[in-house]
Amino acid sequence: MESSSISLFVLWFGITGIITFFGYLMIAPLIPIGDTGKVFSLLNIPLVIQVMASIIAIVMVTIILMKSAKQFERYAIEDFGSVEVNRKKWSVSLILMPLLLSIVLVTLFQFPIPHILSILATICIPFSIMAVFGAFIGSKDKLRKDPQGNSINQDISISLICLFILVGILNRILVNGISLVNN
Incomplete structure (x- = not known):
């Protein structure tokens, strides 16, 4: 089930990317010295348009995130009987704990x-x-009953742990490299 763990990891990366993109638009009017705020300033975008972009970003990210819950259902299996119990169990392991x-x-x-x-x-x-x-x-929708498909079945992916460690190391290298360039 290695590919299932990887696809779940990519789903998380995608959601984080969406939040980051819209997050930059949301905070631009509040932090003019930040990346997006500076771009808006350099392009002389009026504050009214910045605020409108921020509001639209809030609405869009909320809609996208609520609809993305369906993507997590691909990894959940009905195994406890009641819809509520199944959803609570899987929401903890697929969303809350990560x-x-x-x-x-x-x-x-x-x-x-x-x-x-x-x-x-x-x-x-x-x-x-x-x-x-x-x-x-x-959601009141039932989860699928078959254990086939994309379920991660409580697997821990060694390759994802290695990838996470690599990303952490790269993060530290880049942070230190950027601070050296700015000095």
Whole structure:
């Protein structure tokens, strides 16, 4: 089931990318010295348009995240009988636990932080992903009964753990490299 674990990892990466993209649009009017805020400033985009883009980004990311709950259903199997019990069980293992683990790890990757706002994404992204969690639990649709398909069946992927360690090492190298260039 290695490819299933990898596809779940890619799903998480995709969701994080969507949140990051729309997150930059959301905070641009609030932080004019940030990446997107600076681009808007250099392009002389009026504040009204920036705020409208921010509002549209909030709506879009919410809709996309709530609809992405269906993507997580591909990995869940009905095995406890009741829809509510099944959804609670799988929402914890597919969404909540990876989310909590990522909060801790991403927060550790952020240090040392140049500015307190640098850690804002670590705080906001989990709240965004709770829309996926809520939509997954709140759905009344039954999960599939067959154990075939994309279920991860509680597998731990050694290749994903190695990839995670590699990403962590690259993160530290790039952070140190960027700080050396700025000095």
